[in-house]
Amino acid sequence: MSRAGFIRLLVVAAAIFGLEVACRAGLIDPFTIIPPSAMTAGAWNLLVSGRYTQDILLTLGSVGLAAVLAIVGGFGLGYALFRLPRLRRALDPLLASYYAVPTFIFYPLFIVLFGLNRLPLVAIGFVFAVVAMAINTLTGFKRVPPVLRRTARALRLSEPATLVQITMPACAPYLLTGAKLVIAYSFIGVIAGEFVLSGAGVGHQIAFAYNNFDNPTMYGLMLLLIGFVSAFNTLLFAWERRFYRRRGLT
Amino acid sequence: MTVAAKGPHASLRGVTRVYPAVEDHSAVHALGPVDLDLCPGEFFSVVGPSGCGKSTLLDVLAGLAPASAGTIAFEGRTVAGQVPEGIGVVFQEDASFPWLTVWDNAAFALRRAAVSESVVRERVDHALSFIGLADFSSAYPAQLSGGMRQRLCIARTLVTRPRLLLLDEPFGALDQQTRLLMGDELLRIWRETGATIFLITHALDEAAMLSDRVGVMSARPGQLIEIVETRWPRDRDSTIVSRPEFGEVTGRLWARLRDESLKALELTGARRGRMVIAS
Numbered sequence: 001m002s003r004a005g006f007i008r009l010l011v012v013a014a015a016i017f018g019l020e021v022a023c024r025a026g027l028i029d030p031f032t033i034i035p036p037s038a039m040t041a042g043a044w045n046l047l048v049s050g051r052y053t054q055d056i057l058l059t060l061g062s063v064g065l066a067a068v069l070a071i072v073g074g075f076g077l078g079y080a081l082f083r084l085p086r087l088r089r090a091l092d093p094l095l096a097s098y099y100a101v102p103t104f105i106f107y108p109l110f111i112v113l114f115g116l117n118r119l120p121l122v123a124i125g126f127v128f129a130v131v132a133m134a135i136n137t138l139t140g141f142k143r144v145p146p147v148l149r150r151t152a153r154a155l156r157l158s159e160p161a162t163l164v165q166i167t168m169p170a171c172a173p174y175l176l177t178g179a180k181l182v183i184a185y186s187f188i189g190v191i192a193g194e195f196v197l198s199g200a201g202v203g204h205q206i207a208f209a210y211n212n213f214d215n216p217t218m219y220g221l222m223l224l225l226i227g228f229v230s231a232f233n234t235l236l237f238a239w240e241r242r243f244y245r246r247r248g249l250t
Numbered sequence: 251m252t253v254a255a256k257g258p259h260a261s262l263r264g265v266t267r268v269y270p271a272v273e274d275h276s277a278v279h280a281l282g283p284v285d286l287d288l289c290p291g292e293f294f295s296v297v298g299p300s301g302c303g304k305s306t307l308l309d310v311l312a313g314l315a316p317a318s319a320g321t322i323a324f325e326g327r328t329v330a331g332q333v334p335e336g337i338g339v340v341f342q343e344d345a346s347f348p349w350l351t352v353w354d355n356a357a358f359a360l361r362r363a364a365v366s367e368s369v370v371r372e373r374v375d376h377a378l379s380f381i382g383l384a385d386f387s388s389a390y391p392a393q394l395s396g397g398m399r400q401r402l403c404i405a406r407t408l409v410t411r412p413r414l415l416l417l418d419e420p421f422g423a424l425d426q427q428t429r430l431l432m433g434d435e436l437l438r439i440w441r442e443t444g445a446t447i448f449l450i451t452h453a454l455d456e457a458a459m460l461s462d463r464v465g466v467m468s469a470r471p472g473q474l475i476e477i478v479e480t481r482w483p484r485d486r487d488s489t490i491v492s493r494p495e496f497g498e499v500t501g502r503l504w505a506r507l508r509d510e511s512l513k514a515l516e517l518t519g520a521r522r523g524r525m526v527i528a529s
Contacts, residue, residue, distance in 0.1 A: 147343040153314055154339035155359050156332060165362075169349040247348040248392020 018073055026173025034215050042220030043227070052205055052221065059190060059202040060117050060228070066125025071128070074133020078178075081134065082141040096129045103189070107197055121198060125189035132181040141167065176243065180236055187229055219239040255327070258287035259446045260311065260414055265320035269305050279471040281306045286465065286474060288414070288448060293440055295449040295457035296474075297503060298365070298467025299514035304450045307420050307472065316407065316429070323413060328469050338412030338445075342419035343344060346391040346399045346406075353378065356405045363410070373457040377405040379433065380442075397428045408439065415439075417449045421456065429453070430488040433460050437487060452475035454507070458499040459490055466506045476506050 001010075017035045022028045023035035031176040034042075046052050081088045103124060110120035146196050168175070194203025202225055209218035266282030281303035288294055298304050309315035311322060313329045317370050322329040324337060333339065348353050356374045365373075378384045381401045383394075391399050400420055407415065417436075421429040433456060440447050457464045458480060466476045480499050482490060490496055 057305070059400065145343065145345075147341050147345045148347070150314060150341060151339075151345040154312065154333050154341075155362060156335070158363065161362070166347070169347065246390045246392065 016058025026051070031213065031215065034219055039223045042216035043223040044220075046217065046220045047103070047235040054200070055201050055205050056224070058118065058200055059194065062122050062201065063183075065187045066122045066190055067130065067179075067182050069209065070129035070175040070182045070186060070220025071132055072188045074123030074130045074178060074182065075137050076174070077130065079141065081138045083159060086233075089137070095131060095135060103127045104192065104196075107193065118198075121190050121193040121201070124193045125186040128189035129182040129185035132185055133178040136174045136181065137171075143174065144170040150243060155166070173244065176236075176240055178235075181239075183232065183236070184229075193206045255317070258323075259290040259292075260288040260324045260329075260448075261322070262286045262307075262311065263321045263323075264268065265307075265310055265317045265322060267303065267310055267315065268318040270371050281310065281472050284472070284474055288446055289462075291444055292462045293317065293437075293447045293449070293460055294463050295451055295461040296369075296465045296466065296467060297451060297454055297457045297507060298472055299469050299507065299511040301514060302467045302510070303472030303493075304452075304467060304468050305418050307467075308339075308416050308448070308450050310492060312337055312416050336413040338407035338410055338414070339416045340400075340403050340418065340420045342408050342422045344399045344403070344423075346390070346394075346402050348391050350390075351387065352383055352389050352391070352394070352402055355391065355402055356409055358382075358406060358408045373409045373411075377409045380439075381408070383404045384414060386419055400424070400432070402498045404436075404439070404512060408443065411443070414444055414446045414448065415443075417447065419450055419452060422452065430459075430491070435466075450516060454500045454503045455491060455496075459488060459502060460498060463501060466498075466503060467510070469525060470509045475510070478502055478506075 017031070020035050023030065023038075057120060078175065081091065098218075106127065107120055107124060110123040114120050114123060144167055148166050149162065153164045153196060157165065190201070191203040194201035195207045200203045202221055206218055206221045206225075209215075261384060262284050264283045264285060266284075267280050269278040271277040271279055280393060296304050306315065310317045311329070313322075313331065313333045316331065321494065324334050327334065347358065352357065353374060356377055357370050359372060360370045375384070375387075377389055381404060383398060383401060384407060385449070386394060386398065391402065394402065400423075404420065421432050424432060436447070436449075437460060439445075447460075449460060461480055462478065462482070464478045465474045466478065468475045477498065
């Protein structure tokens with residue numbers, strides 16, 4: 001483990017230990033925060049009891065669908081913006097101010113369009129994430145060294161072959177960053193949507209437990225969610241580091 | 251080998267290239283007219299002042315850019331719109347693919363051509379050992395020096411067995427010693443493959459050392475104003491730079507190029523002056 005990694009781990013461990021001590025010593029009201037050990041026990045119990053398996057699968061399924069749609073749609077939009085400079089110039093101000101608009105306000109519209117089911121939540125996750133992918137795709141395509149495109153022509157590659165075999169691998173670091181953002185934004189969009197607007201899913205169950213003062217369940221679910229997201233991010237981070245090291249970017 | 255004996259390997263007749271006007275930039279007459287015959291198996295270099303259209307000439311000859319007027323032929327067939335089979339191009343910038351290993355980089359073009367895997371293996375292994383990169387076959391380009399990456403790009407082109415190899419200042423980013431050594435390697439490749447080589451360079455000594463003939467280009471729009479024959483033996487190497495004739499050749503090239511370089515500087519200076527006034 002690197003020195004920076006060790007320090008990072010130490011800081012997290014110290015914060016958890018400090019919280020545990022503060023809770024056990026009665027410095028923090030148990031109606032506010034329960035000790036981390038109780039959170040962990042709650043999370044474990046929730047996982048083995050199978051009580052929330054359906055909600056977890058619903059949430060992960062919605063996040064997965066939103067992320068896949070945003071990655072595919074964002075890539076397509078980014079590529080279209082790259083190929084059509086006039087469209088890019090026209091949409092540039094809209095894209096720049098996109099995240100100033102709270103996408104949750106469109107939930108009623110999505111219910112009208114898709115009905116009272118999971119699709120409006122998927123739509124919120126998608127709308128929240130798609131532009132991040134599009135912008136990263138556009139940036140990636142713009143940063144591909146022109147000499148690689150000339151090489152593709154010198155090697156007599158067709159336009160589709162150039163896209164798949166040269167341009168996409170060349171801008172892969174940007175595509176990967178876009179995909180990472182898409183996953184984070186999809187989680188935020190879907191969970192936040194469930195929290196306020198849904199009758200199922202992890203977000204809804206956290207809100208339900210909160211309203212019923214069921215702290216072990218609430219913190220247990222929160223810990224599970226953090227665990228999922230952290231595990232996923234750690235995997236992506238490890239893959240990304242290996243990927244960048246190969247290209248001499250670290 | 252003369253042009254008359256076997257016919258030109260590649261030829262340009264009245265070739266010009268004009269970049270059309272774009273928004274607030276007026277049209278630029280970058281090249282020509284240029285007439286040139288490349289003899290089969292010869293090493294031909296082009297020198298000229300900065301911005302005279304050397305790289306444009308290579309692009310047009312390769313089929314990477316269309317000529318505005320004139321005709322280009324390679325092995326008797328007209329070059330238009332696409333790089334013909336049999337022509338290999340190496341650029342000045344690092345064009346290695348950072349996501350592939352050295353071996354996969356070298357194999358890239360052959361795999362595209364649907365050549366059998368055994369042939370790919372044989373040709374790539376041979377090219378990498380020939381170019382001195384066999385020990386680095388599983389490395390990634392980021393782990394190589396600039397010179398090694400350029401050699402890799404040459405290897406990637408060589409495996410396709412080009413009959414005409416076009417090189418656009420391939421050693422421009424390298425230091426002088428490495429350039430001389432790379433020049434030796436290039437001469438070895440030229441001798442052993444028998445390919446015709448067309449080299450664009452800004453270095454007079456490089457052109458003089460490597461070439462059978464050196465074309466001197468004028469300031470923009472670039473035209474061939476003189477072709478200097480070096481008369482070096484075919485089995486030459488970089489030690490040739492210590493011969494008195496070498497100084498004569500470079501001196502002759504510089505004598506022809508000096509005025510054109512001054513003209514190019516004046517052109518650049520005038521353009522900068524206009525920009526300063528405009529701003």
